[in-house]
Amino acid sequence: MKTRLVTDKIWRLRATGLLLGLSALLVNCQKSGDSDSAIDPDSTGVSVTPPQAVTASGTLTDIVQRTSHLSLLNMALTRAGLTDKLKTGSLTLFAPNDAAFRAAGYSSKASLDSLATADLQRLLQYHVLDSRLSASALPVNVPTSVQTALVTATVSLFKAADGKLYANAGRVVQPDIGADKSVMYVIDRLLTVPTQTTVEVIRTTTNLSMFRLAVERVGAGITNTLLSPTDRGITVFAPSNKAFQEAGFANEDAILAADINRLTEILRYHVVTSRAFSPTLRSGDVSTAQGTPITVAINAKGTTVTGKGNPTVAGIVLKTDLITTNGVVHIIDRVLLPTPVAQ
Template sequence: MRNLSLSLFKKSAMMITLVATVLFSSCKKDKDEVVQDKNIVDIVVSNNNFSLLKAALTQAGLTDALAAKGSFTVFAPNNEAFAAAGFDTEAKIKAVPVATLKKILQYHVLGQQVTSSAIASANNTAAKTLADLDVFITKNSSGVFVNGAKVIEADIMASNGVIHVINTVLMPPSGNIVEVAQANPNFSFLVAAVLRASQGSTNVAQVLTGEGPLTVFAPTNQAFISAGFANEAAIRAADPATLTSILTYHVLASRVFSSDLTEGAKPATVNGAAVTISLNGGAKVKGNKNTTAATISAANMVTTNGVIHVIDQVLLP
């Protein structure tokens, strides 16, 4: 009798285990199917941290396109990213011209699915977006970055592609380095310096409008004032050769996003001399004759021929 009871107990235990396994597998399958049944727009709409992205997609008329069958990769800025870019309310998003907003959003979308595991370990691999402009993807020991913006959550799978959450709104380039500087009133001293330097033996403006890619550490107007140039007239009166030496010391002959900067690096500039990079307490760059390092106050301004980082000092070779 005891053996019979033991046998029945073992059979009952096996049956319970089998039923539990089936139920668990069924639940897991159902869960996976629900995830896969959601398209990119469904996921954005259902995630409260994408409410500003949802508003932007709706305003730009892109919801149907990203809900359609296909294979997309979306680098999706979260609400924090939109707020940091100055779009912290739906009203501010709706104030942007639709064509401009559409181009910005399309600049976040690739026309094929690219999971994080499919991204090569390399710096600044170009990838064409739906805006017909390239973004530059980096994968290194610190993670995955696009135009220097960090992917903070990767591989949210959808039925029509994949979403990677990023911490920055990517702004498509609006011109080359000189054109972008000319459009920014905080760079008027820099533009005056480039034009004055170009009156000498080196056409600095031509260098900065060339094909590139280039990286420019761009001093603000206040940085020039602190360096002894009281106004633009003072810059126009300066020796072109001196300005050329200083300006070319702010230029790297490669595309370098903030994600490419490493502690203690000493990249050579177009001037020939090197600058020193430090990352402790925020990204900084120091010139040979500067007593302190310049802070990079705004990074990764993409242009058609490179990238601009805003700094608060003029670098001295």
């Protein structure tokens, strides 16, 4: 199956390639200037150590098997019976390093063996593209969805202006490792296979029950946006139940009694019309489905988002990167307002 690179417009970029030495640059680069697409803080939340060199020769399987910090990936591929797949054809492999597997709770062969074979196969197939992807072909500052070998799921790739490259919430720490007709990108996170739509994630997340009720009350005015199949995806900053209560919605009856037009406006204000995982967020104004931008601020203490209608109260991002089939959800502790509440 051919990899589909989907963007809003056709990009013609001069092929520059990414040198293996870029991995060192990724650690030291400063954040770039503002735009509506969200870009990188310096940390993905996973501790980073200087990666060991990877010898770029042979098949993808050959490279994985002889690279010490890919030993858990090698165990997983062997257990799933996928080593032969990586020996032929033109492929792209996003290879989680050992630190990524350990951070996800898989630190040994025994822990990998606890996964059902079919589940492990699905997980690993989500890290493979059925054609070779060159990072130089990706647009800058634009989320790009690519079809994976797991036919039902895509991965969101993001190349920042400073050259940093991300796959979903995972940072590429060693890019463009050539392997016969294929290529490997070592990443610092094990990617999570999305299984639910954005609406389903909101519906099944316990501390979003008031947000879910508001979505159900508004109906098509917001669900059409939340189910949007756009290639760039969506990002939802979902207020927690406590956030709704502190905004004056004491209980579910208060949501049911709220003005429907105002409620629609508020909900759409929490949706960004492109996919932004936490490592690709950056400080600045970001456009929303409602039309008025929100303001993202990132510092050493964490990430906040602020509405133009309540600018003195920043919403703290409590939980990040709830991946969905068409985007990502971040839970916040404030309801954002596009305009001030009428007195």
